[in-house]
Amino acid sequence: MSCELCETLGGQLLWQDARARVVWVDDPLYPGFCRVIWSEHQREMTDLSPADRAHCMRIVFAVEAALRDHVKPDKINLASFGNMVSHVHWHVIPRFHDDPHFPQSIWGVQQRPVNDSSCSERSIPSMNTIAAALTQLLRVASHPK
């Protein structure tokens, strides 16, 4: 069976190593939305070895840290579903109190018109800023003392 995340990057590449990549989702409603995608086709986190799970989560938390530093959201949302594409991937989403779905998840019922949201007025850093932050954070995170 074909798998979208085996066959495509799944977004614009921000960072990668031999085991995983981070991509920029480029969602106009959710600027800064990133995904962490495991390279190997695996369905569940517990299909990875404990060391690989830990590596994957270090990357997820580095993305969270980079987004908190540079996007300054009101909240970070983390999720790994795989109901449609059952290849391990994590959504890391900066959320704001006045974004279209808050306090619902972005997969829930929209709470306010997109035009009423100020998300387009926020100062969102470029992909390159987040990519540079990740490179710095993961250099440390991938090689703990």
Add this chain to the structure above:
Amino acid sequence: MSCELCETLGGQLLWQDARARVVWVDDPLYPGFCRVIWSEHQREMTDLSPADRAHCMRIVFAVEAALRDHVKPDKINLASFGNMVSHVHWHVIPRFHDDPHFPQSIWGVQQRPVNDSSCSERSIPSMNTIAAALTQLLRVASHPK
């Protein structure tokens, strides 16, 4: 400000240690749905120390493993939002192809009537079975060699 997860258990207790607890959500649509709740009031995973983050995720993955073993879902969904209760907690949800929301998240648009779903016909183990599995799994996971 009051916090529901500081003031209440947030479900029926399955397992706990000094840092976190696992509760049984008892959602009739999603039997087996568990939450991992960090004891200390923290907003984001990156507000925890790296060691505490790793401990929290070992618990999340132990719950995933216990649910895979005993509920045998088609997919596990993991999520940490905190948009409504901004106290670190993880949803660990066994999903089935014919459950009410599949392949949407359980926070998305319902896909089929509850009565059409066979979820009530599945053989779902008792809380005690999952509690015993977690005790076994976390005895190992919390004290890695």
